[in-house]
Amino acid sequence: MDRLGYTAMTAANRTMTSLQVHANNLANVNTTGFRADLEQSNALAVNGYGYDTRHMAQVQNNGISLSQGPLMPTGRELDVAIKGKGLIALESGNGEVYTRNGNMQITPDLQLTINGRPVMGEGGPIQLPEYDRLHIGSDGMVSVQPRGEAMMTEVGRIKMVDVAAADLIKDATGMLITKSGQPAPIAEDSVLVSGHLEGSNVTAIDQLVATMSLNRLFETQVKMMKAAEDLSQSGNRMIRGS
Amino acid sequence: MSSALWVSKTGLAAQDKAMATVANNLANVNTTGFKSDRVVFEDLFYAIEVQPGAQADQINTVPSGIQLGSGVRVAGTQKVFTDGNLQPTGQPMDLAIIGSGFFQVESPGGEVFYTESGQLQLNAEGVIVNTQGLPLVPAIEVPNGSKSFTVGSDGMVTAILPGETLPAELGQITLVNFTNPAGLEALGGNLYRETISSGEPVEGIAGEEGMGTIKQGVLEGSNVQVVEAMVSMIAIQRAYEANAKVLDAASGMQQFLNQTV
Numbered sequence: 001m002d003r004l005g006y007t008a009m010t011a012a013n014r015t016m017t018s019l020q021v022h023a024n025n026l027a028n029v030n031t032t033g034f035r036a037d038l039e040q041s042n043a044l045a046v047n048g049y050g051y052d053t054r055h056m057a058q059v060q061n062n063g064i065s066l067s068q069g070p071l072m073p074t075g076r077e078l079d080v081a082i083k084g085k086g087l088i089a090l091e092s093g094n095g096e097v098y099t100r101n102g103n104m105q106i107t108p109d110l111q112l113t114i115n116g117r118p119v120m121g122e123g124g125p126i127q128l129p130e131y132d133r134l135h136i137g138s139d140g141m142v143s144v145q146p147r148g149e150a151m152m153t154e155v156g157r158i159k160m161v162d163v164a165a166a167d168l169i170k171d172a173t174g175m176l177i178t179k180s181g182q183p184a185p186i187a188e189d190s191v192l193v194s195g196h197l198e199g200s201n202v203t204a205i206d207q208l209v210a211t212m213s214l215n216r217l218f219e220t221q222v223k224m225m226k227a228a229e230d231l232s233q234s235g236n237r238m239i240r241g242s
Numbered sequence: 243m244s245s246a247l248w249v250s251k252t253g254l255a256a257q258d259k260a261m262a263t264v265a266n267n268l269a270n271v272n273t274t275g276f277k278s279d280r281v282v283f284e285d286l287f288y289a290i291e292v293q294p295g296a297q298a299d300q301i302n303t304v305p306s307g308i309q310l311g312s313g314v315r316v317a318g319t320q321k322v323f324t325d326g327n328l329q330p331t332g333q334p335m336d337l338a339i340i341g342s343g344f345f346q347v348e349s350p351g352g353e354v355f356y357t358e359s360g361q362l363q364l365n366a367e368g369v370i371v372n373t374q375g376l377p378l379v380p381a382i383e384v385p386n387g388s389k390s391f392t393v394g395s396d397g398m399v400t401a402i403l404p405g406e407t408l409p410a411e412l413g414q415i416t417l418v419n420f421t422n423p424a425g426l427e428a429l430g431g432n433l434y435r436e437t438i439s440s441g442e443p444v445e446g447i448a449g450e451e452g453m454g455t456i457k458q459g460v461l462e463g464s465n466v467q468v469v470e471a472m473v474s475m476i477a478i479q480r481a482y483e484a485n486a487k488v489l490d491a492a493s494g495m496q497q498f499l500n501q502t503v
Contacts (some may be wrong), residue, residue, distance in 0.1 A: 016246065016495065017310065023246040024285070024311030024487045029481045030260065031283035031314055054418030059266070061308045074280075074323045102280060102322075106422045108441035115284065130421075130453025147451055170309055174285035204484045215491045222502045229503075 003054045010056035010226035014041045015218040017059045022210050025202045027043040033069070034200035035176065036207075038062040064176065065166040068108065069100070069201035070114030071193060077134055078112075081198040082160065086190030087176060089120040089159040089183070096120060096183040097175035098161060098168070100198055112142070112158075114177075121156035122186065126154055136194040162187035245312070245494040252313030253485035256283060260478045267466045268475075275432045276358030276464035277321045277353065278471075284317035292465075310403045328457070331361040334391045335370075338462040341454025343417035346443075347376035354379055356418060356443070359432040363459060373430055382413040382500045395455040397448040417453045419444040463485045 021039040028034040044058040071081050080102035082088065084164035087098035090113075095118065105113050110128040112118065118125035121142075128134075131144035133152070140158035145151070168176050178184055260281040270276040287331060288309045328338055337360030339345070344356035357372060370382045384391060387404035394400070397415035404407070409477045425439030436443055448454040 012499075017308075018497070019488070019492060020249055020310050021248040023249035023253070023485075023492065026481075026484050026488055027249055027256070027314040028283065028285050028311070029253075029484060030257070030477060031285055034283075034285060037309070037311060059308055074322070076322055105424060108421055108425075108439060110421060111467045145452075160427060170288055170311075172288050172290060174311065176289055204480065208484055208487055211488050211491045215494060219498050222499055226502055 005225055005228035007056065007086070008221045008228060009055050010058070012218055012221035012225070013014070014059050015214050015221060019211065019214050021059075021220075022207045022214070026204065026207045026211075029200055029202045029207075031200050032103055032197050033099055034202065035100060036065040036066055036067075036202045054106040063165055064168055065171065065201060066168075067201045069199045070200055071196045073196050075137070075180070075195055077194060078106070079197045080104065080136055080140075080158070080194050081196040083191040083193055084186055085162045086160045087163060087184075088114065089161055090114055091116040091120055091125050092117050092175065095177075095181065097171065097177050098163065098184070099175055100123070102192075102197060115176075120159040121157075122159060126156040126158065127226075136192060138191050138193065139188075140190070140192050146191055158192065160187050160190040160192070161185065162190060199223045245310070247489060247496075249311070249313040250282070250485045250492065252315060252340075254284060254482060256314045256316050257290040257485065258484040259476050261475070261482070263319055264471055264475050264478065265398050268468070268471050271464055271466045271468055271471075273464050274361050274461050275326070276466065277323055277326075277358065278464070278466045279319045280322050281319055282317045283314055286312040286315055288312070320424045320429060321426065321463065324410065324465050327463040329461050329463050330459060331461055332459050333363070334393075334458060336360060336459055336461045337362060337393055337415070337418065338457045338460040339448070339454040340421075340457055342452065343419050343446075343448065343454045344423075344443075345372075345415065346445075347372050347374075348379050348381075349376060349434070353435070353442075355430045355433040355435055357428065358427065358462060360456075362452060374433075378415060380413060380416065382415065384412060393456055394457045395449055395457065401474040405458055414447070415456065416445050417447045417448050417456075419453060420444070437446070445449065 018039050021037050025036045025241060040062040041057045041059050043055045046053050060230055089096050089098055091208055099114060107113055112126045128144060130147040133145040135143050140160055141154055142156055143152045143154045163178055163184045167179050169179055171177050244311050251319050263279050263281045278326055288311050290309050342387045344358055346354050347357060349355055350380035361373050362370050364384055366386050368453045382399050384401055385403055388401040391401045399412045400409040401412055420443060421441035424441060425437055429435055446453045
């Protein structure tokens, strides 16, 4: 049997999987703080007995794009966006997770949360007192004016970390985690902007162009499958001698 | 079947919901005391086909796995409690809260609802009610024929009663605040109800302990920014189109495969 058909099949398969990655990026084009997934494929040798029979194409998730998304002013004091490098640390059941989504909420028991996960301070989740006014500084320092008092007091500093894109992966819920599973150290120089949210860093144009190119690539692969079929048919005809 | 089809379908559905929210905001651009809604998007779960960091063999690890996202969903809508524009009306019964805080009104069932709309009137009994006729809490009665109705910045209500020359105190309008106002349940008609996530209402006097002050003769308009709503409308529309394009591409691939092979 000819192997060409199978090789073309793996390539067509790869195209469809890649399309899903781009479809997911585009679906999240308006998701606050979303980081685009990158995708690439590589050649995978299929080992035979002593020699390689063929090479298949295989999709490989090539990590996450950490490029800056657009900052959008919201005017809400609990919205924060990171300018430049950095990630906000949150507490989850299995250690720390990281996000660029700065849409903070206060729980009735006065904890700062994002997506239902407590926001980490330098020494654990940030717990607020009953307060009248709240301010978040550019270094992540949260200060409040406790109820009935005149002066602002500092209650904690939002933990921001700086992890290289190559060391980050997404967990099943879409939060960023470190590859090693170890919590990342605090980055001192990350800059927060209060009253803003960072949009998704997906550029619709890039994703659409990738979609179109994958579409054409798929057609090419299917043509190759058809060519493989034609080849084996003419081979059969030759053997039959008709 | 191609899962890209389903992923872009979630994108279309989420953008559609976002558009409904923006439409509602724009529809209420002139509603007194209306607070705009904001859609919160969240990416759906990731199918991790190959775990990154897994051992490929005894020596090598897989450098990066394959994680396929499955789309987007609307995680919820949030009320944004920024201040609206103040519109002077000159009407003595129009009150606005400058800063945070809610008025309380009582439903016929005895439940207390919260509102930021201070468009008040008197009912047949002379009791101060909101536009739906629900009495303010604490209830304040203005005797028939009273003159120069005045509400102080701390909510103190005074008026000159018939046959008197000096103003008399009729009561004090108190305000309430919540730990997490975004967690209030919007009932429509500018009314909110407390929920577990909003926390308990904290009652106080206007101007004290973080409560806003009350201003008479002014109404707080909606906090919807028309230009902002228009821009997000365009962004949503374009995102919808882009997702529709991917849907088309995924379906085109299937079609081509079916026709060719």
